[in-house]
Amino acid sequence: MNRRQRALLVRTLIFLFLLNSVSIVVYLLLHPRPHQPLSDKEEEEEEKTVNVTVAIASSPMKPWPVLPSFLPWNLTSFPPPRSCEAYFGNGFSQSVSPLNGRSGFFRCHYSETLGSSICEGGRIRMDPDKIAMSKGGEDLRQVMGRKEEDELPKYQIGAFQMEQGEVWERREDRKLVNQAFLDQYLRHGAVTTHTMRALVESITVVPTGHLQCDQWIEEPTLMVTRFEYANMFHTVTDWYSAYVSARITNLPARPHVIFLDGHCKTQLEETWEALFSTIRYAKNFSGTVCFSHLILSPLGYETALFKGLTETFSCQGSLSRQLIQNPNPQKTARLAEFGEMLLSSFSLSQNPNPNSKTLNILFVRRENYLAHPRHNGKVESRLSNELEILDSVNSWSKTPKNNEKCELRVINGLFGHMRMREQLNEIRKADIVIGAHGAGLTHLVSVKPGTVVLEIISSLYRRPHFELISRWRGLRYKAINLAGSHARPDEVIDELSGIVEELGCL
Numbered sequence: 001m002n003r004r005q006r007a008l009l010v011r012t013l014i015f016l017f018l019l020n021s022v023s024i025v026v027y028l029l030l031h032p033r034p035h036q037p038l039s040d041k042e043e044e045e046e047e048k049t050v051n052v053t054v055a056i057a058s059s060p061m062k063p064w065p066v067l068p069s070f071l072p073w074n075l076t077s078f079p080p081p082r083s084c085e086a087y088f089g090n091g092f093s094q095s096v097s098p099l100n101g102r103s104g105f106f107r108c109h110y111s112e113t114l115g116s117s118i119c120e121g122g123r124i125r126m127d128p129d130k131i132a133m134s135k136g137g138e139d140l141r142q143v144m145g146r147k148e149e150d151e152l153p154k155y156q157i158g159a160f161q162m163e164q165g166e167v168w169e170r171r172e173d174r175k176l177v178n179q180a181f182l183d184q185y186l187r188h189g190a191v192t193t194h195t196m197r198a199l200v201e202s203i204t205v206v207p208t209g210h211l212q213c214d215q216w217i218e219e220p221t222l223m224v225t226r227f228e229y230a231n232m233f234h235t236v237t238d239w240y241s242a243y244v245s246a247r248i249t250n251l252p253a254r255p256h257v258i259f260l261d262g263h264c265k266t267q268l269e270e271t272w273e274a275l276f277s278t279i280r281y282a283k284n285f286s287g288t289v290c291f292s293h294l295i296l297s298p299l300g301y302e303t304a305l306f307k308g309l310t311e312t313f314s315c316q317g318s319l320s321r322q323l324i325q326n327p328n329p330q331k332t333a334r335l336a337e338f339g340e341m342l343l344s345s346f347s348l349s350q351n352p353n354p355n356s357k358t359l360n361i362l363f364v365r366r367e368n369y370l371a372h373p374r375h376n377g378k379v380e381s382r383l384s385n386e387l388e389i390l391d392s393v394n395s396w397s398k399t400p401k402n403n404e405k406c407e408l409r410v411i412n413g414l415f416g417h418m419r420m421r422e423q424l425n426e427i428r429k430a431d432i433v434i435g436a437h438g439a440g441l442t443h444l445v446s447v448k449p450g451t452v453v454l455e456i457i458s459s460l461y462r463r464p465h466f467e468l469i470s471r472w473r474g475l476r477y478k479a480i481n482l483a484g485s486h487a488r489p490d491e492v493i494d495e496l497s498g499i500v501e502e503l504g505c506l
Contacts, residue, residue, distance in 0.1 A: 061219055061253040061277045065344035069320040069336040073247040083329035084315035086113040087304035088472070092248050096185060098177045104164040106176065106203075109248055110185045116302035117185045118245045119200060120295045123163040125211050127288050130159035130202075134262030136281035143264050146373040151262040153195055153225065153282075155202035162203055163211045176203040191301050195225040195260065199296065214287030220255040222246060222276070222295045230266045230371040232439035233465060237300030239275060240338055245297040255295065258282050264373065271420045274345035308468050317474030319449060335472050339446035343428055346421040350428055351448045359406040359505050361397065361496070362426055363390055364413040364435030364443070382458045383436035384485040389456070392489035393434070393496065402497075406505035415440045432499055434492075441466045444473060452476045452499050456492070458485040 071089075078093035079085035092109035099106060106121035132154040134146065162176055177200055186197040224242055228234035246255055257276045262283060272279045300306060308315075318331035340350055365386065366379055383389065390412065397408035413435065415423045427433075427443045434454040435441055444453060444466060453470045457479055470477035480487065480495060500506045 059219065059256065059278055061255070063253050065341070067337050067340040067344065068350065069333045069340055071320050071323060071333060071337065073250075075248075075250060079329040081112045082313055083113075084313065084332045085329040085334075086111070087308070087313060087315060088332045088334035090248060092118055096181075098181050099164070102164060103208075104162065104205075106162060108185050114298075114302055114304065114307065115187055115189055116298045118248050118295065118298060119186075119196075120249050120293065121162060122293055123211060123290065124203070124294045125161040125213055125288055125290045126282065126285075127159055127161075128283050128285050130156040131260070131282060132156075133283060135283045136259060136262040136264070137284060138264045140264045140266070140373065143373050146264075148374065152193060152227075153198070153260050153262075155198050157202055158204045160199060160203040161206050161211060163208055164205045174204045174206070175201070176205055177201065189302070191299060194299070196296050196299060199223070199225075199260065211290060212288060213290035215285070215289045216292070217256065217289060218292045219277070220246075220249070220251050220253075220293040220295060221291050222255040222257050222297055223260050223282075224257055224297045225260045225299065226263060227299070227301070229261070229263045230268065230375075232268070233442045234300055234306075234439075235268045235271075236442045236445060237303045237305045238297075239271065239342070240305055241300050241303050242276070242297045243338055243341060244303075245295050249295050251295075253277070256280070266372070267420070271342070271345070274420070275341070304472075305469070308472070309464060315472055317472050319474070332472065335445050335469070336449070336474075339473075342446050343424055346424055348421070348424055348428055350446075353429070357406050358409050359431045359500065359503065360409050360411060360426075360429045361393065361432045361434065362411045362413050362430035363393060364415065364433060364438070364440045365390070366436055366438045366440070367414055367416045379438075381485060382438055382461050383456055383482075383487060385487060386436065389487055389489055389492055392493060396493050396496070402500070402506065406500075406503075408500070408505070413440065415443075431503060432496070434496070437461045437463060437466065442469065444469045444475065447473070447475065449474065452503070453478065454492075454495055454499065455479045456487050457481050459483055460485065 073090050075090065078090060081091065085091070091111040091113040094110040094112065095107055096110060097107040105123070106119070108117035108119040110117045133152060134143070134150050136151070157173070157175070182197055182201060186194065186200055188194050188197065222242055222245060224238060226235070226238050229238070242257065254275070254277050257272060257279045259279065259281045262281070269279070314330050316331050317335060318328070318333055320333040320336065323331060323333055343350055366382060394410050396402065397410045402408055411426050411430070413426060423443065424446055427446050428448060430447055430451055432452050432454065433441070433444065433447060434456070436456045437458065441455065442465075453466065453475055455466050455477070459482055462481070467477050467479065478495060478499065480491060497506060
């Protein structure tokens with residue numbers, strides 16, 4: 001690294017430190033704990049009410065890491081609707097509140113582009129006894145055969161309560177929002193079971209001093225409901241939604257996460273623990289819990305990662321430094337930023353050996369694993385001769401003439417048998433990623449710039465997931481489209497040889 005590069009790196013780190021400090025100050029100014037003094041009459045009422053409040057000991061919150069691709073999440077100016085940045089960044093341009101100027105704190109940040117909202121509020125109580133679902137967090141083999149509907153929340157009215165000091169006009173039910181608010185800002189859309197909409201619909205309003213709490217959580221807390229929680233692609237959509245929610249609400253550190261579902265534990269849970277300060281299941285609390293600052297994360301189905309499968313929009317991945325110099329709302333570095341967030345959560349940097357003469361070829365495999373209580377442990381084959389292709393690639397890579405300029409290293413990506421840190425460690429070093437269509441390729445969000453993707457696609461699974469992720473990351477993408485599920489080894493080797501030559505290693 002020369003002197004100019006070192007100076008640029010120092011200036012960048014100083015800028016990010018100052019930006020983080022300003023974010024903390026702005027957060028404290030924008031999110032004071034909403035507490036108003038009680039009137040004499042309210043004090044008398046409070047004395048008559050048994051109101052047990054036990055503060056939970058503050059849990060240390062993890063700071064945001066310094067991310068090379070980070071760009072400020074501008075909370076005052078917004079990208080054009082349906083632009084690339086509106087899909088992946090801060091398109092949540094409309095802030096609305098059902099309180100209409102009354103005291104209290106509840107608002108939804110609505111994105112016209114995504115048709116969804118990130119909602120947040122203060123002094124909100126959760127009563128787990130009014131949420132019908134399984135406890136969650138169990139060992140998978142203990143709950144085999146459990147129905148999915150038993151794991152998803154069903155809310156009674158009043159499952160959540162919010163303190164509000166003024167006379168509430170809807171006296172008949174004391175609901176926080178009406179049907180018009182739900183239909184405009186928390187739409188069903190293509191989601192038949194919209195659990196976050198149902199949560200907001202369950203919130204009722206109580207007068208100041210009547211919020212009975214067994215426990216308080218003072219730090220910002222993010223509530224998440226997961227559906228396809230054992231699938232890597234769908235879990236990445238949940239992680240991304242949670243990350244964006246924390247950034248849009250300008251949190252000074254990584255929030256706590258509470259799962260509003262009753263799913264059992266999976267291997268992917270360790271990544272939730274790494275990404276955020278703490279995680280806990282809602283039904284694992286005993287008694288009522290009150291939150292000083294609660295954020296409701298949209299469903300993963302409402303993110304650009306999922307909506308991009310069916311909606312057409314112009315979007316190209318770019319390096320953040322290029323966007324700093326030439327801002328363009330039709331380009332994004334948000335997925336690169338998020339991929340670095342995943343790596344950093346496991347104390348990994350993105351490019352460990354920038355000057356290495358080794359060319360890493362990661363072959364992402366599909367393998368059997370037990371995913372959830374309704375799963376038989378078998379995955380559908382997308383490449384019927386996967387082992388033959390892997391053996392051919394291994395043999396080709398060991399040919400002396402192919403190693404004259406670079407050493408070719410093939411990694412057998414059996415991700416189902418690796419911890420997440422091991423998976424990410426191999427992903428970050430990959431120069432070429434090859435594999436049949438499958439959720440493991442979602443790791444493309446964390447590859448380094450310049451990585452080339454070769455997807456082998458069965459005629460039965462022609463889906464755009466990983467071509468799109470490659471485009472949104474700004475990666476070179478190639479595909480081998482099969483007539484069936486059997487690939488010709490010579491065709492795969494020809495494609496790989498061309499890629500290696502393009503990278504200057506043949």
